[in-house]
Amino acid sequence: MSDKLNIEQLVKTKLGEAELSPSPGSWSAIQRKLRWPQFLRFHPARFNVYYAGVLLLVATGLVVVLAGGKNKVEPAGPGDHTNIIVPIEQDNSDTKGESVDQTGGNLNDENVQPDTAVSREQGEVESASGNQNGTSGINGQEEKSLEALKNTEPVEVISPDLSTEEVIERSPVTNFTSSVSTGCAPLTVQFTNKSVNATAYHWDFGNGESSREENPVHEFREPGRYVVTLTAENQGGVPTVSRMMVEVLETPVADFQIEEGLTGVDNHVVLNLVNYSSEASAFAWNIVDEDCVNCNNWSSIEHQPTLELKTITPDSRSVRLEVINENGCSDTVLQPLPLEVQTSDTRIKFATAFSPNPSGPGDGSFTLGSKRIDLFHPIYIEVPVQIHMRVYTRRGELIFETHELFRGWDGYVLHEPAKSGVYVWMVEGKWTDGTSFSYHGDVTLLRNQYF
Amino acid sequence: MKSEKEILTGCVRGKQSAQWELYNRYSRLLLAICNRYAKSMDEAEDILQEGFVKIFLNISEFKGDGPLMAWMRRIMINTAITHYHKMLKHRYHDDLDEVSESRFEDKDWGEAEFTEEELMSVIQQMPEGYRHVFNLYAMEGYKHREIAEILKIDENTSKSQYSRARRWLQERLIRLKEERTKRDE
Secondary structure (H helix, E strand, C coil): CCCCECHHHHHHHHHCCCCCCCCCHHHHHHHHHHHHHHHHCCCCCCCCHHHHHHHHHHHHHHHHHHHHCCCCCCCCCCHHHHHHHHHHHHHCCCCCCCCCHHHHHHHHHCCCCCCHHHHHHHHHHHHHHHHCCCCCCCCHHHHHHHHHHHHHHHHHCCCHHHHHCHHHHHCCECCEEECCCEEECCEEEEEEECCECCCEEEEECCCCCEECCCCCEEEECCCEEEEEEEEEECCCCCCEEEEEEEEEECCCECCEEEEEEECCCCCCEEEEEEECCECCCEEEEEEEECCCCCCCCCEECCCCCEEEHHHCCCCEEEEEEEEECCCCCEEEEEEECCCEEECCCCCEEEECEECCCCCCCCCCECCCCCCCCCCECEEECCCCCEEEEEEECCCCCEEEEECCCCECECCEECCEECCCEEEEEEEEEECCCCCEEEEEEEEEECCCCCC | CCCHHHHHHHHHCCCHHHHHHHHHHHHHHHHHHHHHHCCCHHHHHHHHHHHHHHHHHHHHHCCCCCCHHHHHHHHHHHHHHHHHHHHHCCCCCCCCCCCCCCCCCCCCECCCCCCHHHHHHHHHHCCHHHHHHHHHHHHCCCCHHHHHHHHCCCHHHHHHHHHHHHHHHHHHHHHHHHHHHHHHC
């Protein structure tokens, strides 16, 4: 136990991970508070106000159809809207008079005069939205503006007590939401302006950058906590401000290189994956194949794994490293496996390494479209009419030569296995159009237990 | 045991069982956080309930690109601060409770000197202006500029409140120790 804590460290170590059990009533209180807001929000999987609205419409329609048999239905004029609203206000003196947009709109569109039973039902919906006060919204500003929004809109219809707050009525109501509030750097955030009554906006992203767009998209490149401030203005009112915190978490950087090396055990060639990643706490390595990602079985979570050549199949294209840090932020990088070179001509390419069949020499033949790991041969994208391939040791001794189009070197010299190492090759030939080509390079012979 | 992902999907669908799982898993940690911002356990529970309502209503906004706990924690802190601003109007202001300036300098503390409960109750007794600045700065790692914006106070006020909060806290802890030795004698 340390005796050298300052006051911050003391409080943090003692209370940082502290837990407290909520009282048994807490859960049911939350559910009680959730019931109306959840009902008022649209969700396809839940019964909510929109479904209730649809039911109401169907019921209204039915009533109209039934009543229509006896009485002629008069098309509703503009005055009928007040006919719908006013009795409700009288019947339910405790409601604030705000109506749920969609329900109310739908009812008006129907152009019918609902009977009293229906209008009472609507009144219940309205008082429900009154109960919603102060329970929705991700931050305080949103709540306040929601309340203000409710207070300003129906002012012309009723609520004489609200007319005293004339300035508030004329001032814009600032409010906005963001697509995300926490995320990994660089974090792109779409801000959605929900301000009412405003004509001009100013956004301060808290990182020295700003915007005058209505719904800006902003990229936070550096990790940190930013207070985003929206100021909304209009003519005649006082500018109002709304704030929100955006937290940008640090993202690790994935980086590595593939280096050829030898194992200490039996001196065969392996690929060392040298890790240069920063700010990462966990690593996941994979081999990525040509057509499918992760279809190769090899994977590792070591910091610097070694890749055995036998795990590389002819389809293997690159090694992928995904790193992650404590924030849950990740980064991925791909490095191609250094196994073949494209020549300047896209019609032919060559492998940079091959691994002969240890069980003995073969006839060296291959087929078009194949890429053999146990042979050194040209990889044809287009088949030439003539070829002349020669392989030399590094000291310049010719050890293999062929004029056959589909024959490669199997790694044997006079039925004896050639040593591991680098060999130099030269290939000359002619394409069908009559042009000739000449390439040279080197190839590494890797002798290990590949098969 | 359900995975966090399953719980999240359930919560987005508004499933009560998933909401319960989330609540059951995190409410204790979150209540301890709320408690640091509240004057009493009752107020802390109010904040917790309000915060969970927000969490459940806005869970679809959580994109999963950061840790869930960090997201919920921030909602709780936002709720606590909103709560504080709302209550400010109705509440007796005790922030003027001054601290004697000269009694001691910064001190080192032993981890075992106080229990969790003792520290918690001392923090709860802290004048509110101090407490929020102290929580946001020392516990959450916000900067004074950010605290000033969150609490709608001046940046310098945040700094001076913070140093007063430290002094207040240390003085209380010294007093607590003195009382304890007196009792033991």
